[in-house]
Amino acid sequence: MTLGVRFDPVLSAASEGADWAWAELYRDIAPSLLSFLRSQGCLEPEDCLGETFVHLVRGLPNFSGGEAEFRAWAFTVARSRLVDAWRSAGRRPSVPMADPEDAYVPRHVADAADQGLLARSAVEEVLSTLTADQRMVLVLRVVQQFSVEETARIIGKSEGSVKLLQHRALASLRRTLASRAQPGPLEGVPG
Amino acid sequence: MGIDDGTFDRLSAGEAPVDDAAWSGVAAFLGELRSAYPPGPTAAVEAEHLAAMARESRIMAAGRAASGANVLSRRRTRLRRALVSTVAGATVLLTAGVGAAAAMGINPIAQLVAPRIDQPVTITPAPAPTSGGNPSAPDGGRPTNHTPTTPPSPTHTPTDGGSVVPTTGESAKPTKVEKTKKPKKEKEAKKVPSDKDASGKKKTTSP
Numbered sequence: 001m002t003l004g005v006r007f008d009p010v011l012s013a014a015s016e017g018a019d020w021a022w023a024e025l026y027r028d029i030a031p032s033l034l035s036f037l038r039s040q041g042c043l044e045p046e047d048c049l050g051e052t053f054v055h056l057v058r059g060l061p062n063f064s065g066g067e068a069e070f071r072a073w074a075f076t077v078a079r080s081r082l083v084d085a086w087r088s089a090g091r092r093p094s095v096p097m098a099d100p101e102d103a104y105v106p107r108h109v110a111d112a113a114d115q116g117l118l119a120r121s122a123v124e125e126v127l128s129t130l131t132a133d134q135r136m137v138l139v140l141r142v143v144q145q146f147s148v149e150e151t152a153r154i155i156g157k158s159e160g161s162v163k164l165l166q167h168r169a170l171a172s173l174r175r176t177l178a179s180r181a182q183p184g185p186l187e188g189v190p191g
Numbered sequence: 192m193g194i195d196d197g198t199f200d201r202l203s204a205g206e207a208p209v210d211d212a213a214w215s216g217v218a219a220f221l222g223e224l225r226s227a228y229p230p231g232p233t234a235a236v237e238a239e240h241l242a243a244m245a246r247e248s249r250i251m252a253a254g255r256a257a258s259g260a261n262v263l264s265r266r267r268t269r270l271r272r273a274l275v276s277t278v279a280g281a282t283v284l285l286t287a288g289v290g291a292a293a294a295m296g297i298n299p300i301a302q303l304v305a306p307r308i309d310q311p312v313t314i315t316p317a318p319a320p321t322s323g324g325n326p327s328a329p330d331g332g333r334p335t336n337h338t339p340t341t342p343p344s345p346t347h348t349p350t351d352g353g354s355v356v357p358t359t360g361e362s363a364k365p366t367k368v369e370k371t372k373k374p375k376k377e378k379e380a381k382k383v384p385s386d387k388d389a390s391g392k393k394k395t396t397s398p
Contacts (some may be wrong), residue, residue, distance in 0.1 A: 017249070019245050019248070023241055026233075026241060026244070027237070030231075030240070030279050031232070033231075034230070034231030034232075035228045035231045037389060045231070050236065050239065050243055051235070053240055053244050054243055058251065118225065119230070120227040122223075123223055123224055126220060127224075138224070139224070141203065142203045142221050142224055142225060142227055143225050143228050148196070155264070163196075164330055167285075169279060170199070173217050174214065174217050177217060177270055178216065
């Protein structure tokens with residue numbers, strides 16, 4: 001988050017219902033939340049994001065803390081919405097994502113955006129070998145840069161469990177990558 | 192394995208441990224993981240989400256206003272309930288007390304009222320009437336010769352309205368004592384005329 005010293009007055013205004021304050025909070029944290037929801041295989045990440053912020057509005061009277069605590073709380077709410085979405089969809093995020101190559105015409109010349117898609121596809125293919133909890137811990141720790149303590153709070157587990165999950169995730173990645181003997185996921189991509 | 196937090200942080204940053212080449216692939220992958228999920232674009236859905244948040248905020252504000260009025264009425268209700276509970280509890284205790292007293296054979300109401308009624312009656316039987324008063328008489332001897340320090344017998348009817356004021360400080364409670372003692376004294380008094388006179392000499396009298 002980038003609000004810094006402005007966070008407290010913005011949060012105070014948001015608690016009083018100021019629309020401009022909620023807009024600031026949304027623009028500050030929504031992109032990270034959307035990235036997190038996508039990384040966890042949410043089928044409709046934008047809808048989950050909207051529900052997350054509605055719940056944040058509802059729960060703000062019970063929140064107390066600074067910017068870091070607010071960010072961790074937002075991710076906690078996002079995770080809850082994600083779990084609800086999984087349950088209603090009847091699927092788990094460890095199921096591999098659809099091949100993005102099916103999404104466009106084969107004659108299409110790959111550009112940077114496509115390469116990004118392909119890169120993400122390769123990453124997701126590796127991530128699909130992890131359990132849902134391992135995947136979530138890895139994304140929260142590596143991509144969102146949360147501490148062990150914050151990650152534990154977000155996923156509702158102890159710090160020891162988080163450390164164990166991240167160690168097992170890394171070990172699983174090591175085995176998977178060694179078995180595939182991939183020097184790099186982008187090799188072989190045309191263009 | 193045994194990856195500590197420092198090693199994990201270095202791996203997250205894309206730095207592989209120099210002593211273990213197997214981890215270089217993991218370090219590279221973690222770097223790709225970060226770039227695979229950059230902050231997502233929200234411009235397309237921002238307006239819709241902000242509108243939903245504004246609606247929720249209005250609902251919350253309306254709910255707070257309504258709950259403010261409810262809090263006051265809830266306080267009044269709580270106070271009323273506390274008052275009713277206290278009165279009910281006191282009534283129950285009082286009833287229980289009266290019931291217990293009645294079970295023990297004590298008339299609690301009489302106890303409350305007794306001092307006023309019995310005051311005139313708190314008369315202990317006078318000692319042996321030296322002036323010829325008949326101890327066997329219902330009044331146990333007129334108190335005319337009786338020194339004011341000793342209250343008259345309880346059988347005295349308060350017709351003169353005040354001849355039996357307990358000046359010695361004997362009150363209703365002594366009345367009880369008096370009552371309990373009365374039979375003894377009465378018995379004694381009765382015994383005295385029946386067996387002995389005041390001096391203790393035996394008499395040949397009929398009971």
